[in-house]
Amino acid sequence: YLYEKLxxxxxxxxxxxxxxxxxxxxxxxxxxxxGNTDETIAATLECIKKGTYVVLLTSNGVLETMGxxxxxxxxxxxxxxPPRTAIASMLAALLRVSEKTELADVNFAEIxxxxxxxxxxxxxxxxxxxxxxxxxxxxxIVGSIPLIYSYKPYSPIxxxxxxxxxENAKIxxxxxxxxxxxxxxxxxxxxxxxxxxxxxxxxxxxEPEEIKVRVxxxxxxxxxxxxxxxxxxxxxxxxxxxxxxxxxxVDMTSYILALLRKVDPYPVGIIHKLxxxxxxKLSFKKKITKEINSRKIAF
Numbered sequence: 001y002l003y004e005k006l007x008x009x010x011x012x013x014x015x016x017x018x019x020x021x022x023x024x025x026x027x028x029x030x031x032x033x034x035g036n037t038d039e040t041i042a043a044t045l046e047c048i049k050k051g052t053y054v055v056l057l058t059s060n061g062v063l064e065t066m067g068x069x070x071x072x073x074x075x076x077x078x079x080x081x082p083p084r085t086a087i088a089s090m091l092a093a094l095l096r097v098s099e100k101t102e103l104a105d106v107n108f109a110e111i112x113x114x115x116x117x118x119x120x121x122x123x124x125x126x127x128x129x130x131x132x133x134x135x136x137x138x139x140x141i142v143g144s145i146p147l148i149y150s151y152k153p154y155s156p157i158x159x160x161x162x163x164x165x166x167e168n169a170k171i172x173x174x175x176x177x178x179x180x181x182x183x184x185x186x187x188x189x190x191x192x193x194x195x196x197x198x199x200x201x202x203x204x205x206x207e208p209e210e211i212k213v214r215v216x217x218x219x220x221x222x223x224x225x226x227x228x229x230x231x232x233x234x235x236x237x238x239x240x241x242x243x244x245x246x247x248x249x250v251d252m253t254s255y256i257l258a259l260l261r262k263v264d265p266y267p268v269g270i271i272h273k274l275x276x277x278x279x280x281k282l283s284f285k286k287k288i289t290k291e292i293n294s295r296k297i298a299f
Contacts, residue, residue: 001153001239001240001243002098002103002104002106003152003153004153005104005105005106006103006104007102007103007104007105008027008103010103013043014039015039015043016038016039016042016043017043017046018043018046018047018050022046022047022050022052023050023051023052024050024051024052024053026047026050026052026053027052027053027055027101027103028044028047028052028053028054028055029054029055029056029057029094029097030043030044030047030054030055030056030057030058030063031056031057031058031090031094032057032058032061032063033058033059033077033083033086033090034058034059034060034061034083035058035059035060035061035062035063035064035065036060036061036062036063036275036285037063038278038284038285040063041062041063041066041284041285041288042284042288044056044063044066045066045288045291045292048066048070048072054067054070054072054073055072055073055074055075055097055101056072056073056074056075057074057075057077057090057093057094057097058074058075058076058077059076059077059078059079059080059086060079062285062288062289062292064076065289065292066292069292069293069295075093075096075097077089077090077093082266082268084163084164084167084168087247095108095111110238110239110240111240113237113238113241114236114237114238114240114241114243114244115244117236117237117241117244117245118241118244118245118248121244121245121248121249122248125248125252128252128256133232133249133253134249134252134253134255134256135256136230137200137230137232137249137253138253138254138256138257138260139260140198140228140230141165141171141198141200141253141257142257142260142261144196144197144198145171145172145173145174145196145197145198146161146162146165146171146173146174146197146198146199146200147173147174147175147176147197147198147199147200148161148162148173148174148175148176148199148200148202149175149176149177149178149181149199149200149201149202149215149218150175150177150178150201150202150203151177151178151179151207151211151215152177153204153206153239153243154202154203154204154206154234154242154243154246155177156243157202157243157246157247157250158175158177158202159175160247160250160251161173161175161200161202161250161253161254162174162175164250164251164253164254165254165257167254167265167268167271168251168254168255168257168258168265169254169257169258169261169263169265170258170261170263171257171261178211178214178215178218179210179211179214182214186218186221189221189222189225189227194225194227195227197227198228198229198230199218199222199227199229199230200229200230200231200232201215201218201219201229201230201231201232202231202232202234202246202250203215203231203232203233203234204233204234204239204242204246205234205239205242206239206242219231232246232249232250234246
């Protein structure tokens with residue numbers, strides 16, 4: 001949503017290391033719902049040491065402790081829920097930070113209009129039947145491997161759909177962005193595994209002609225190979241409304257798919273096992289917390 005509204009360059013970091021250009025003139029927004037995401041903690045601490053201006057979005061954990069120790073502004077998110085269900089609070093906080101720091105031009109009248117539209121969508125989704133899109137899509141995906149495709153400005157929802165299918169429905173799912181997928185992934189349809197995949201395309205009103213022609217080609221290609229696929233068309237009063245509509249639709253689809261597969265969408269057992277394993281091996285949080293509490297950090 002903010003892609004064309006940005007006033008300054010933005011780099012998204014999902015790693016333990018930070019880019020070399022980070023310095024005292026850099027704004028850093030550290031985001032971790034639990035406050036215990038190792039790579040967020042490590043990267044944020046490195047940014048603090050470099051004297052950057054940091055804002056934190058978290059509900060708890062080491063990140064909250066870090067903010068309190070170093071007097072860093074914290075947007076405190078509601079506690080005690082799965083991180084993937086805190087999307088509304090996190091979006092609201094990010095939009096407010098973007099506005100206050102003049103990072104982007106945020107039109108809150110547009111945001112509120114989109115939120116009202118989302119309420120009507122969620123009211124409709126309270127009583128789904130087999131004719132509704134989330135149920136139909138979930139039914140189509142059962143037993144296959146979803147391949148999700150979208151393009152800017154809908155790319156974040158495509159990636160969100162993939163991760164929600166992973167976490168809620170406990171299945172493999174993969175995401176690729178168009179036009180990049182036209183240069184590599186598209187060749188996979190000449191391979192032997194076509195019958196295992198179910199492609200899903202997220203499309204919207206902000207679809208330039210150069211993208212439309214390419215997505216249409218994918219449709220013709222899949223028909224030629226006799227591969228079933230589905231397109232999800234956005235709806236809404238504005239771009240943010242379109243994104244919220246797609247977000248609600250893919251989230252609901254992942255939930256229904258979990259129910260169809262008779263799995264509990266709530267727990268993420270393997271992720272917790274990974275966290276326990278890494279903490280046992282590395283004592284990362286223990287070491288970081290000790291460093292924070294010692295306040296022996298050179299700024």
